Each structure stands twice: as C-alpha cells, then as structure tokens.
Amino acid sequence: MSDGSRTALSKSTFHFAAGLGSGVLSAVLLQPIDLLKTRVQQSGSHSLAAAIADIRAAPRLLPALWRGAVPSALRTGFGSAIYFTSLNAIRQSAARWNSATPLHGQAGKSSAAGSSSLPKLSNTSNLLAGAVARSFAGLLLMPLTVLKVRYESTLYAYTSLSAAARDIFARDGLRGFFAGYGATAVRDAPYAGLYVLFYEQGKKRLAALFPATTPTTPTTSNIQSNPNEKTPMALTHAASINFASGVLAGIICSVLSNPFDAVKTRIQLQPTRYRNMVHAARRMVGEEGARALWDGLALRMSRKAVSSALAWTVYEELVRRMERGLVSPREGREERQGL
Template structure:
C-alpha cells in the first residue's frame, strides 16, 4: 500500500517531465536537422509550448493513465520486493552490516540494513525483475507519451501490442535492464549511505539530547537522501534511457536491435555529415537528460519520503 501510494503521488505530480522527455528523445535526427543543433533547454521549452498550444495545459499530462498503470503496481512491487529481498540478504553474514546500525538510523527508517554490496545487489535484481514483468506496460506508456502513435483507448493499444508478439511486448527490455540494474543498485547504495550519514548528524546535534528524531525531520532526511541518490544514479544511466525510448517508440529497422540503435544514435544524421557538421556522438545519448534528472530527483524525494513515512507511521501505531 505504501509503495502504491508513493507511485501514485509521484506520477500525478511529475507526468509532464516524462512526457517532455519522451518527446525530446523520440525524433529521428536523420530527418530533423534543426532540433539536433538546438540547445536542449530551448528544445524543452519549445516542445512544452507546442503541446500547450495544440492540446491545452492538460496536454502536458497526456499518458497519465498509462503511467499510473505502469508506476502504481510497478513501484508497489519494487518496494515490496526490495524490502523482502533485503530482509533475505540480511540473514547472510556476507551481506549483513559488520556493526549494528545506531539508533538514529532506525529512527528514520524501518528497512533492513545491508552492506553496500547487499544494497547494490538487492536494488539491481529487484528493479530488473519488476521491469521485465511490466515491460508491455512500459512500451504502452512510452508510445502514449510519444506523438508518433494515436490510440483510441488504452485496452485497444495494449491488445495491439500483445497481438504483435514477443518482439513488440518486450521491445527495449534489454536496454531497460541495462538502465534499471545499475540505476537501482547505485541508488540504493547512495541512498542508504547519505541517509545514515544525515541521520547520525541530526541525532548528534546539541539539541537532540538523545531524543528520537521527529517524523518531519525523518521525512526531510529521507527526501534529501533520495533526491541526491536519484541525481547520481540518473546521470550514470542516462544513455540507456535514450536507448530504451528509441527502441520502444521508433519502428524503423535500425532501432530493432540494441547495437544498431547505439550506432544510429551515435551517427546522429547523415544529413549533418553531408553539410559538414560533426556527428552527434556521445551527446546523442543525453537527450532529455535534464528532464529525466529533474523528474528522478523529485520522484525519488516524493516517493521514498512517502514510502518510508507511511511505514514508520504504521510501525508506530502497531507499537
């Protein structure tokens, strides 16, 4: 319940970031010279303006229903699976912390404690498993956010994807796994480290006097920790997010395989090469990076604060 509420809140609030990111990542720069040369900030505002002019302000929330179908069960399954897997790993001497966490660490969280290796493994395995299970909904979400597809209804779109067979149902699954495994692993490691450091600092403050950390302070610690960890993990995995989006929304042959998609993004545009402009190279793998970074920072801060806050409140009531 806590995970589902977390996914619902972050999706409703931050859907425009997802929509704009997909729209910026979807173009084929073989055919569109100007966008590939535009500063990304200019492209973001221009894309947002075009959507508002054609669809109204609520057009920025296109695909919200598909996002909710993906994120509410996805976040719920991820948090539940992560908690259970971490509890399982905590029974192993290799993954259990060498020393018991301080009382301050427990006052901001009810989650099992692991070594960095355990956190890395738990985050990566859980995220990939949930992502693979919900990949059909991820494809649906990406295409609903894209301007390349016009669907009459969600059930019709989902059935169309399912009827196309495994090749469509699991489009981008490998790229998603390459993005999600390091992202989730890096995130959990940094989140736990930053959270423990901050909670220890708060509990050792002169006015703390050994008192339990207030729920409001715990929420602030969890939010700042999650936002910081989200920024670091997002930057490290951005190229795989571009690969995933290209493979899920583009239908050309060159976007059917992982290596061919990498090559297409790296080359950028034969048109650019003809007119003497350099290839896009590594820059092509960071389309939408600002939007994804912004969304992940806010969604991580909202999601983990809600998730851990609800768990702490429920445990307090039980006690």
C-alpha cells in the same frame, strides 16, 4: 495461520500498499516532466522548446500535459509496489543470513538514531538487492512501460490504451510489449542498485551532519506509555533527511544511466528502425552524434530525482507508522532482546 505468519503477511501487504501509493503519487504529480522527456527523446530534434510549443498548441493544455498519466500511474504505482515489496523481502533475507545485521525492530539504539526503520545492509548487499528487485519489477511491468511511451509520443495518434495495445500486438505481436527490455534492464538494474547504495549512504552522512534533537524512531512502548510525547519535529527531520538523500541519489544515478534511457525510448517507439540496444546506440551516434545519448537528461534528472525521493520518503514514513501499529510493547521488547 500463526500470529507470526499473520504479522509477516500484514507487513508484506503494507509494503505493497505503501509502494503503490507512493508510486502513483509521484507518477501523477510529475507526469508533465516525463511527457516532455519522451517528446525530446523521440527524434533527433533535441528541442525542448519545440516539445513545449507542441503541447501548448493542443486544444486543452491540462489534458495535453497529463497525456499518458493513466499508464504512467499504473506502471509506476504497481512497479513501485512490486519493487518495494521484493526489495524488502530480499533485504530481510540478506539481514537474516548475516547475524550481525539488524532486522526491523532489532537495530536497537542505532536504528532509533537513524531516519529509517528498514534493514541495514552492507554496500554490496544494498547494490545487489536494488538491482535484482528492479529487474524483476521491470520485467513484469514492461508492457505498461511500452504503452506509456507510445501513448506519450507524437509518433502515434492513439486515442485509448486499448487502441494502443491492439496496434502494438498487430504490428509486433507479444514481442512488441517487451521492446527495449534489454536497454531498460541495463538502465534500471544499475540505477536501482546504485540508488539504494547512494540513498543509504546519503541518509547516514546527512544524519551525522544534521543530527535530530529528539529520537526519530521512538519505540512503541514509549509512545503508548506517554501518548502525548509525539515527535513531529523528529518525523519531519527524518523525512527531510530521506528526501534530501533521495534527490542526491537520483541526480547521480540519472546522469550515469541516461544513455540507456535514450536508447530504450527509441527502441520502444520505433522497434523496426532500432533493432536492439547496440544497433540503436550506433545509429543514434552515427546519425545525430553522441549528444543523442544525452537527450532529455535535464528533464529525466529532475523528474527521477524528485519522483524517487518522493516515493522513498512517503514509503519510509508509511512503513515507520506501520511498524508502530503492528508491534506491541511486548513484541517490541522480545524483538530487541533477540527472542
């Protein structure tokens, strides 16, 4: 294996590991919010207070709040890992096709002035890359998504993930593990595409409004020639820009996609009552009013805004550090010269 192939493999492995770590961290920290959202969306009660009262009535509060944390961490962790790895591969390929678009380490001064070391693409490319990567990851992780939602709900008294899996298979066969994928794809593909678009635009505009006083992405050669010239202020600034952009993008996209999330939850919990996305939406609106499509909006908006921002910020910081560790001074000069 050539040095270039070995480096590319190392980078892909690191993107996977960075996505896995950031996804698990955000899923575990924010599981109580996700649990409350599922409880609110599971029926037409629309009552957050009732969901909280039900959890408080549990014998042990902490296990009740983090019920479903294991499938959630597995789903979000591996989902983020697959998503970020495939998204990076798509964006790298798109950047290569467009010779005017800089790759990792090839952005020169413009990249150094920003808060990210990821490829810079057009708005359309960012939109499509996010949508394709999320749809792919969502399909692979759909069984874990169904398990997570069933486990969080009060409609099923599952005692373990294996018991939940056996029950789903006995009731609906393999098809049961992909219940609600249509609504999930319709929700996640536009959400992810718009998220990447708004996230990148947010970083650009916030960086212009709040410029860093020191370079946010010093070159490897500069770091090694002067090891004491560390830039904690710059790194903190970049992380702040990324996190703020992630929160804003998460809020906007959550509002736009919440109806699909509400429909998806109903289908996954009661696939015999809600046959498909259109049938579920019509039944929910007919029986409970249009408000049913906005169940759990505040919870989902707060959870998605913080979790997405946290995952992207951690991911970008890990990638930034990985780039410094893998690129030698000579390789860095060659890449900047386009060799």
